[in-house]
Amino acid sequence: MEKLNFTSEVMVFESRFELPKEIEELLVMASEAAKNAYSPYSHFKVGAAILLNNGVIITGNNQENAAYPSGLCAERTAAFYASSQYPDVPFSRIAISSHSALKQTTEPVTPCGGCRQALIEFEQKFNQKIEIILSGDVGKVYIFKSVADLLPFSFHSGYLPK
Ligand SMILES: [Zn+2]
16 A cells, blocks of 8 residues: 655735736736626626736636526636637636625635636646636635646546547
């Protein structure tokens, strides 16, 4: 028997005002995108802003549906749109910001498992780490250098038959 140990590293900033300017700007775009979320059921608005290697920024937000599973998270809305428009351009970083009129988010909200899986696919596809910036309404900001830090043991295409 053997034990495997995994470590994840996250950089913690006390507030978004401590961030490097270009990262703060991406986070502001994610916050702005959250305002357009369609979230009549959860009342939880999430915005995502993806910076591509070519400098283009793609934003998205969560889109809910009366048939709950038919909706989509902000991260995947942005990632799939980015991939549909720029299929050959790697993602450099993604900022994700969460807001609710009913409850102030005072800590970074992390992506759901499905979004981690979707994002790591793009990391693996381009063999380039995607930096993840996470923030709530106020408080600390987390920066992960790679999706892999949020999703050890991810499923990947290597498992599939050729
Ligand atoms: Zn998600």
